[in-house]
Amino acid sequence: MTTNPGILYIVATPIGNLEDITLRALRVLGEVDLIAAEDTRHTLKLLNAHGISRPLLSYHEHNMRTQGRRLIRELLGGKSLALVTDAGTPAISDPGLDLIRLAVSENIQVSPIPGPSAVTTALTVSGLAVQPFIFLGYPPNRPAARRKFFAKYANAEETLVLFESPRRFGASLKDMRKILGNRRVAVTRELTKIHEEIFRGSLDEAIDRWPREARGEITLLAAGAQSGRPQPDDSFLEQLRVCLTSARRPLKEIAAEVAQEFGISKRFVYQEALKIKRELSGR
Secondary structure, eight states, X not given: OOOOOOOEEEEOBOSSOTTOOOHXXXXXXXXXXXXXXXXXXXXXHHHHHTTOOOOEEEOOTTTHHHHHHHHHHXXXXXXXXXXXXXXXXXXXXXXXXXXXXXXXXXXXXXXXXOOXXXXXXXXXXXXXXXXXXXEOOSOOSSHHHXXXXXXXXTTOOSEEEEEEOTTTHHHHHHHHHHHHOSOEEEEEESTTSTTOEEEEEEHHHHHHHOSSOOOSOEEEEEXXXXXXXXXXXXXHHHHHHHHHHHOOSOHHHHHHHHHHHHTOOXXXXXXXXXXXXXXXXXX
């Protein structure tokens, strides 16, 4: 007798306050055969708070290859499985997508159990345009790669939404200021928790508030470009002006050097350099 595969449930869980969970999510978590969690200790607190006792298995970026195959075997054997992340909706910033793709490739039913998401929660209280928006996930760790990453979206007119770690937060704000200019931002920190904070202001004001690090879970939002092109900050223009007045080098060479340092396109820097050169020559 052939056993029908079980169902993989993608269950959204609270991003902070344990009361922010749907009745359907609680029912599914209480009925499935297994729960795959990014951090079993974190998920156990949620289950205990709601009186749920089900077998827990860890599934995270360090074991997803071996554990993913094991979970698929359980599903093919007829067991039902709930996938949860530490906070919010699975597959947004965790390895859940890999398991979902494996399940789809095996014709296993994947059923969404919607609920909290830090992305949409932050958007609704940011005061910035809610639509359209672009979710960028986490920016790169290294400064040069991070500036290049921000430059890629400098012309985007959509609201930019991203996550950042507390340790790199101050550095990311400064890189955004350098590449995007002093545009409006919203910083949402520890959403739905006791120490929830929602900051709305300019990038300069955000840098004054968090010059280096921040605490807690952070979702950062930036207003889209107003004119479809990046607005360079004063440090960008000042350095370009200094190079043009002190260095006897070809304009293209200077533009390429400044573009690499600031992570801005060479063409854009060259156009700004032409404007400054004309200004300096009195034209």
